[in-house]
Amino acid sequence: MEINAIYVIVAREFKKFVRERSRLFSAIARPLLWLFIVGAGISRLVPRDTGVPYTQFIFPGIIGMTILFSSIFSSISIIWDKEFGFMKEILVAPVSRFSIVIGKALSGTVVSTIQAAIILALFPFIGFKLGILQIIWVIVICASISFSISAFGIVLATFYDSYESFSVIMNFIIMPMFFLSGAMYPVKLLPDILRIVSMINPLTYGVDAIKHIIFTFEAGRMSPDFPFIIDIIVIILTSIIFVLIAGKSFERKG
Amino acid sequence: MILSTGMYQRIKLSGTNSMPIIKVENLIKRFGNITAVNDISFEVKEGTIFGFLGPNGAGKTTTINVLCTLLSPTSGSAFIAGYDCMKEPSEVRKAIGIVFQDTTLDKDLTAYENLIFHAYLYNVAKDEMKQRVDDALRFLDLYERKNDLVKKFSGGMKRRLEVARGLIHRPRVLFLDEPTLGLDPQSRTKLWEFIAELTEKHNVTIFMTTHYMEEAEVCDRIAIIDNGKIIAAGTPDELKKAIGGDVIYIKTTDNASAKKEIERLLKFGVSEKDSELFMTCAMGDTCIPEVIRTIGEKVLSVRLQRPTLNDVFLKLTGKTIREEEATGEDSVRESIRAYRRRH
Ligand SMILES: Nc1ncnc2c1ncn2[C@@H]1O[C@H](COP(=O)(O)OP(=O)(O)OP(=O)(O)O)[C@@H](O)[C@H]1O
Numbered sequence: 001m002e003i004n005a006i007y008v009i010v011a012r013e014f015k016k017f018v019r020e021r022s023r024l025f026s027a028i029a030r031p032l033l034w035l036f037i038v039g040a041g042i043s044r045l046v047p048r049d050t051g052v053p054y055t056q057f058i059f060p061g062i063i064g065m066t067i068l069f070s071s072i073f074s075s076i077s078i079i080w081d082k083e084f085g086f087m088k089e090i091l092v093a094p095v096s097r098f099s100i101v102i103g104k105a106l107s108g109t110v111v112s113t114i115q116a117a118i119i120l121a122l123f124p125f126i127g128f129k130l131g132i133l134q135i136i137w138v139i140v141i142c143a144s145i146s147f148s149i150s151a152f153g154i155v156l157a158t159f160y161d162s163y164e165s166f167s168v169i170m171n172f173i174i175m176p177m178f179f180l181s182g183a184m185y186p187v188k189l190l191p192d193i194l195r196i197v198s199m200i201n202p203l204t205y206g207v208d209a210i211k212h213i214i215f216t217f218e219a220g221r222m223s224p225d226f227p228f229i230i231d232i233i234v235i236i237l238t239s240i241i242f243v244l245i246a247g248k249s250f251e252r253k254g
Numbered sequence: 255m256i257l258s259t260g261m262y263q264r265i266k267l268s269g270t271n272s273m274p275i276i277k278v279e280n281l282i283k284r285f286g287n288i289t290a291v292n293d294i295s296f297e298v299k300e301g302t303i304f305g306f307l308g309p310n311g312a313g314k315t316t317t318i319n320v321l322c323t324l325l326s327p328t329s330g331s332a333f334i335a336g337y338d339c340m341k342e343p344s345e346v347r348k349a350i351g352i353v354f355q356d357t358t359l360d361k362d363l364t365a366y367e368n369l370i371f372h373a374y375l376y377n378v379a380k381d382e383m384k385q386r387v388d389d390a391l392r393f394l395d396l397y398e399r400k401n402d403l404v405k406k407f408s409g410g411m412k413r414r415l416e417v418a419r420g421l422i423h424r425p426r427v428l429f430l431d432e433p434t435l436g437l438d439p440q441s442r443t444k445l446w447e448f449i450a451e452l453t454e455k456h457n458v459t460i461f462m463t464t465h466y467m468e469e470a471e472v473c474d475r476i477a478i479i480d481n482g483k484i485i486a487a488g489t490p491d492e493l494k495k496a497i498g499g500d501v502i503y504i505k506t507t508d509n510a511s512a513k514k515e516i517e518r519l520l521k522f523g524v525s526e527k528d529s530e531l532f533m534t535c536a537m538g539d540t541c542i543p544e545v546i547r548t549i550g551e552k553v554l555s556v557r558l559q560r561p562t563l564n565d566v567f568l569k570l571t572g573k574t575i576r577e578e579e580a581t582g583e584d585s586v587r588e589s590i591r592a593y594r595r596r597h
């Protein structure tokens with residue numbers, strides 16, 4: 001493991017994240033809009049006896065959304081790095097392609113987990129009472145999903161390598177992944193086809209795991225869709241699989 | 255210059271090493287049906303400056319990309335410091351530093367941060383990092399601007415910063431793909447002084463391309479590449495001699511009789527143009543006294559014109575080497591950046 005190289009790739013991303021105020025601002029603003037505007041509106045349509053108030057129901061999904069966007073954005077920055085030449089600086093260095101991928105995946109993990117933690121800190125305003133252990137658990141889950149999604153983003157970045165492909169990724173990958181993750185509606189209530197798509201979406205299991213941790217009450221139809229242990233296994237497996245695929249595709253295309 | 259501060263510590267080992275530091279054999283690189291590099295072979299000795307000249311699209315950058323392990327060749331082999339560029343890329347990468355043709359800096363980081371990033375990437379020892387980065391910045395006169403974001407730098411400053419970065423890990427071979435593109439004459443001169451110092455004092459090998467023929471004069475050896483093939487190689491003097499020697503121009507009080515005398519006694523072919531006689535000879539400086547002795551008092555003025563590398567280049571490739579305009583590509587990059595900012 002080339003610790004120095006991995007460290008500095010993460011440090012660069014972190015520095016740029018802190019420096020680009022607008023990126024941080026929009027990263028935080030988007031989930032807030034969904035939570036307090038979309039969520040508040042839809043909650044009027046949802047019957048009160050479903051177990052969980054709607055704004056509480058979508059809270060795990062909104063955390064998932066924060067992670068989804070920021071992890072993919074972070075990994076997609078590889079496309080910019082190629083476009084502006086900086087990637088060459090990394091590729092001619094005596095560093096293995098695999099370390100570069102790990103560095104990039106951890107970059108996404110760090111910035112996404114920070115953003116997820118900021119959103120999580122809003123829990124009292126949504127009406128949750130969380131203990132310190134629950135908070136730690138949620139953050140651990142967030143970090144794991146972030147890693148998995150960031151690695152997935154790297155795979156995307158190696159396949160799409162021009163900035164035009166950005167809107168394709170946005171519309172045909174990120175948005176469907178968000179809507180079919182159990183974030184806005186329980187997976188078990190979806191029509192068959194959509195349910196199947198949701199079940200192959202790795203984000204679904206991350207959102208589900210967070211539901212397990214923070215819905216300590218009886219949630220009825222709005223309860224988690226899969227056993228907690230399944231969620232954890234899927235998150236770990238997808239992390240490993242994506243990072244391996246990313247490493248491979250990076251080596252090939254580099 | 256301020257190189258004394260331990261910027262580099264390798265000491266020149268004179269004449270111990272006859273193995274070439276760069277060795278390329280029958281290298282071919284095709285992109286689809288374009289043959290960018292067409293069966294070239296050459297060697298570069300350690301501690302020398304090797305100039306790779308050629309018109310746009312000749313295959314210079316492609317060759318550099320193969321040598322620095324970014325591209326695998328279609329066939330042929332390349333070795334740097336004894337390591338195979340295809341089979342031992344990691345060893346090769348440790349031995350080389352590169353200034354690419356297009357800038358590869360992170361413009362959203364400061365100069366200092368760009369260099370520190372490089373130091374970590376090349377596993378420079380922690381306790382030496384700061385010193386090396388500061389030395390490199392001082393060396394290229396960027397120390398005062400070290401905490402400025404690179405996007406606020408001028409083109410020339412960026413170029414210098416890239417050279418500084420390429421030196422942080424003390425490479426044995428430094429590739430410079432048009433290092434002085436866009437630099438003002440002062441910065442160019444400075445950069446060349448600095449490069450000469452690198453080779454002379456620290457035994458660094460320089461592999462460079464340039465479009466400025468005057469700059470190619472500093473090279474120990476030159477290879478001229480056109481359409482992917484090396485069409486001439488040698489020292490600058492050898493190349494100039496190869497296209498025919500120096501030209502002596504003489505004005506006399508009586509051209510006709512002077513012409514006869516020179517032709518009779520010295521057996522030179524003499525021509526006349528614009529009431530001036532001119533003749534070609536291999537070594538102009540030793541010819542002039544002979545010519546003057548031959549025609550004695552008739553001489554009014556003498557001038558000697560040496561072939562330049564430009565003449566060499568023109569004669570061999572049929573093209574004058576073009577300086578690149580600030581091209582479309584830059585502005586495309588700019589608009590991409592603007593696009594990115596808006597989204
Ligand atoms: N990635 C690529 N895909 C396809 N063709 C390429 C690629 N890179 C270079 N070429 C082609 O290979 C040829 C040599 O290009 P190269 O960049 O090596 O030229 P160069 O000598 O560096 O020119 P310049 O002085 O303009 O920098 C050109 O015809 C170019 O179009």
Ligand SMILES: [Mg+2]
Pocket residue numbers: 314315316355431
């Ligand atoms: Mg080039």
